[in-house]
Amino acid sequence: MISSRGVLRQWQRPQRLLSLQRQCIHSIRDQRPKPSVLSLTSINRRPSSSDTGEDETGHINIAPNEGIFFLDNILPLKLQWLTRLPFVDGSSIVSAYKKVNSPNIALADPNGIVSRALPSNLPIKITSVIPRVREGGAYIKFQYDASIAAEELEGTVKEYLKEKPIKPWFNPLRQVRAFLVRGKPWIEDLYRLPSSKVKVEFLPTSPEASAAELSQETLYSLFRRYGTILEMVSQPSESKVAPRFAYIYFSRVRFATMAKNCMHGFTLVEESGGGKSGTLLKLSYEPRVRGKWFRDWITSHPRIVIPVLAALIAALSVSIFDPIRTWSIKVHILHGLHLENNKYYQWLRKQLSRGYDYIRFSPKKAEDDTLDAIWEDRHSQMEQLKTWMSESLDTFIVVQGPRGSGKKQLVEQALKDEPHKLVIDCKKIQEARGDSQTINAAAAEVGYRPVFSWMNSFSSMIDLAAMGTIGTKTGFSETVENQLVKIWANTSSALRSIALSCRKKDDRDASLPDDEWLEAHPEHRPLVIVDNFLHKSAESGADLVYDKLAEWAADVVTHNIAHVIFLTTDVSFSKSLSKALPDRVFRLVTLGDCSPEVAKKVVLRYLDADAVSKEGEQKLTPSQLRNDINELDEVIQVLGGRLTDLEFLARRIHAGESPGRAVKQIIEQSASEILKMYLLDAEKSWTPQQAWVLIRELAANEELRYNEILLNDMFSKNGEQSLQTLEQAELISITSVNGRPNKVKPGKPVYLSAFQYLTEDEVLHSRLDLTIFKMLAAGENSTIQSCEEELQKLAALPGTPAQMKPRIKYLLDKAAASQDKIVNYEAKISRLKKILNEKY
Incomplete structure (x- = not known):
């Protein structure tokens, strides 16, 4: 039996002693009965076997005649993440491996590997098997005869595994070790x-x-047997960290797992270099940081890394995403992904429509001619637009008119044969909230994809971090302005590509450069329609969107890439567009309301749109069958010629209402809108009193002199600005003569009747007049107070100088006149209060 005091020397036993071990084991086996080997199946059923030690203590209790083997490479490494899943532990993983075990190939069941790893005639009794899923191995606790040294049993098992190696399926290049x-x-x-x-x-x-x-040297002699050691690093001598430690770097992870499981808790005695009372070894894994030098260099040179990173990302965006975005814009303009443009879809739709018409026994009308009267009335303007499209000069066209005058319908009808049209709705862009939403809305209007609007916030954070790190901005972040410029630039590239796609090699102008060819062929330029230009331009942040859009449109027109048409309700559009093209004259088309004759035709054609019999013969139209159609002449005079109002009137008449009743409903609805938008909402650039003065005076006079309004006491402060804002809000319209404003009219024809309807409400009239008279009385009281203060100063002078007597008389007369006005206002206020107290 080998002495325990010579453990270190015993580990270094020469290879020739292995034969003596086997002879000793065989002689002992022949002289005593063989101990029974415990079945592995019964081992798994013992409550003492656990993946956290016996009785969940984290340790394995060993009696004097007991020992432990550790077998590695019986399970894959790094399966610990599976145990974090619900209802999954080490035993369930082992059971799963047991189910997929196939005897025809390398073993997958840990218990099967253990049974093959130990010789069948080994004089030991296995008491438990504890798998270590996290380290890919298993502990085998066994009992042995006290006459045999545990080291001899270890040598026997190693020799057996050399003769009959076991290589699992998940790691066939390395065999099981014990x-x-x-x-x-x-x-x-x-x-x-x-x-x-x-x-x-x-x-x-x-x-x-x-x-x-x-x-x-001592560490090497203890741990080298478990695998190749790459490096050992001792704790620096000047370090004050306790306890003292050392790092051992193995060439493979399984070498480290074997060393940790076999040597943790080992006590090195004094004879082996462990000191007088011995030294206890505690082992633990330390995660290895790979690529540390690269990370350290990156973090140590932010002035170089951050700008280079920004440049790489910018280059990646330009080289990869910009061509994709340009292609996406082209597809959006050409409607390449629209199902309606597919020839098979068009054929199927045509066949289905024919079948539907056959079932109805009536031919389908080719086109709804409801608005033909409008196009007939505006034929000259439509022809003018077509002529401008064929000219080679700059086509910077503005179609201006009040809301509901049919600007967009006119352009689409006049230029319906244009194959390539891009419509940009400024309303959607301007009403977006936040930088990201604004960028997304602008990109959606032109088909700019992909768009990473969230990168704007992310890059701003990077720039902020760079400011704190290197003291300067990297330029990585981009403002909304830069993002919009990128979107319009890609749109220009797409429009140019579409225009040049019509160029052929056999053209007579094939030898011309691209720019000259575009100038010579205006008929191939795409059409860009900018709708709702200057929509709510008074709001903060809107000028940026409109300015950049105007600059882009000017660049597109100047370089003969596309025709551009602006649709706007703002009469002061020239202020914004002149910034982009200061040396050019805009082509202007101004739309107004229809004449009463045309307005009547529009309503009648809407009513008679479906008046076709089943046999195709024309009978009396619905308008001819109505008894109240004579009212239409009268209501048209009240309603006016605004296209949206006419369509609303026609729908109500078509629903069964009489023209008089329909117009009355429209007037009441318009009055409610005016009351809500202009009189009850105080958070505007005008006061409710100013709006009421205009409503009251226009209801009585139909039109007012511009300067007459400015002389009103309610418009003494910021009068012109309030009038311009109310014009933008479409409560009023201002006409000009020789470039100066001269008349003020209602914003829509129907508003005149709505103004009169509001003034007929005595309670509303009294309430708003009451606030006006209170403001006027307060103003006169302020005038009297200022006169009194000046008179007190004059009275303090020694004597009464003759030169000051006219001034004193002026102040007294002014105070008396203000007092007379106050008396008059107070009387009116009393009368209005009485009305408000008596009526609902």
């Missing part, structure tokens, strides 16, 4: 992944004792 556990292993189920770097701590065997710091 070593005797010499320490006291700590079996834990913490989330700690194995690593090839092992930390060895030197602890004392008792609290009052001291531990020795092992040399690298």
Whole structure:
């Protein structure tokens, strides 16, 4: 039997002694009965076997005649993440491997591998098998005869595995290894992944004792047997960290797992270099940081790395995403992905429509001619637009008119044969909230994809971090202005590509450069329609969108890339567009309301749109069958010629209402809108009193002199600005003569009747007049107070100078006149209060 005092020397036993071990084991086996080998199936059923040690203590209790083998490479490494899943632990993973075990190939069941790894005639009794899923191995606890040394059993198992190697399916290049556990292993189920770097701590065997710091030679002699060691790093001598430790770097992770499981808790005696009271070894895995030098260089040179990173991202965006975005814009303009343009879809739709018409026994009308009267009335303007499209000069066209005058319908009808049209609705862009939403809305209008609007906030954070790190901005972040410029630039590229796609090699102008060819062929330029230009332009942030859009449109027109038509309700559009083209004259088309004759035709054609019999013969139209159609002449005079109002009137008449009743409903609805938008909402650039003065005076006079309004006391402060804002809000319209404003009219013809309807409401009239008279009385009181203060100063002078008497008389007369006005206002206020107290 081998002495325990010579453990270190016993590990270095020459290979020739292995035969003596086998002879000794065989002689002992022949002289005594063989111990029974415990079945592995019954082992798994024992309550003492656990993946956290016996009785969940984290340790394995060993009697004097008991030992532990550790077998590695029986399970894949790094399966610990599976145990974090619900209802999954080490035993369930082992069971799963057991189910997929196939005897025809390498073993997958840990118990099967254990049964093959140990010789069948080995004189031991296996008491438990504890798998270590996290480290890909298993502990085998066994009992043996006291007359046999555990080291001899270890040598026998190693020799057996050399003769009959076991290579599992998941790691067929390396075989199963077995070593005797010499320490006291700590079996834990913490989330700690194995690593090839092992930390060895030197602890004392008792609290009052001291531990020795092992040399690298001693560590090498202890741990080399478990696998190749790449490096050993001892703790610096000047370090004050306790306990003392050393790092061992193994070439493979499985070498580290074997060393940790076999040597954790091992006590090195004094004879082997462990000090007077011995040294206890505690082992733990240390995660290895790979590529640390690269990370350190990156973090140490932010002035170089951050700008280079920004340049790489910008280059990636330009080289990869910009061509995709340009292609996406082209598809959007050409409607390449629209189902309606597919020839098979068009054929199917045509066949289905024919079948539907056949079932109805009536031919389908080719086109709804409801608005033909409008196009007939505006034929000259439509022809003018077509003529401008064929000219080679700059086509910077503006179609201006009040809301509901049919600007967009006119352009679409006049230029319906244009094959390539891009419509940009400024209303959607301007009403977007936040920078990201604005960028997304602008990109959606032109088909700009992909768009990473969230990168705007992310890049701003990077720039902020760079300011704190290197002291300067990297230029990585982009403002909304820069993003819009990129979107319009890609749109220009797409429009140019579409225009040049019509160029052929056999054209007579094939030898011309691209710019000259575009100038010579205006008929191939795409059409850009900018709708709702200057929509709510008074709001903050809107000028940026409109300015950039105008600059882009000017560039597109100047370079003969496309025709551009602006649709706007703003009469002051020239202020914004002149910034982009200061030296050009805009082509202007101004739309107004229809004449009463045309308005009547529009309503009648809407009513008679479906008046076709089943046999195709024309009978009396619905308008001819109505008894109240004579009212239409009268209501048209009240309603006016605004296209949207006419369509609303026609729908109500078509629903069964009489023309008089329909117009009355429209007037009441318009009055409610005016009351809500202009009189009750105080958070505007005008006051409700100013709006009421205009409503009251226009209801009585139909039109007012511009300067007459400015002389009103309600418009003494910011009068012109309030009038311009009310014009933008479409409560009023201002006409000009020789460039100066001269008349003020209602914003829509129907508003005149709505103004009169509002003034007929005595309670509303009294309430709003009451606020006006209170403001006027307060103003006169302020005038009297200022006169009194000046008179007090004059009275303080010694005597009454003759030169000041006219001034005193002026102040007294002014105070008396203000007092007379106050008396008059107070009387009116009393009368209005009486009305408000008596009526609902």
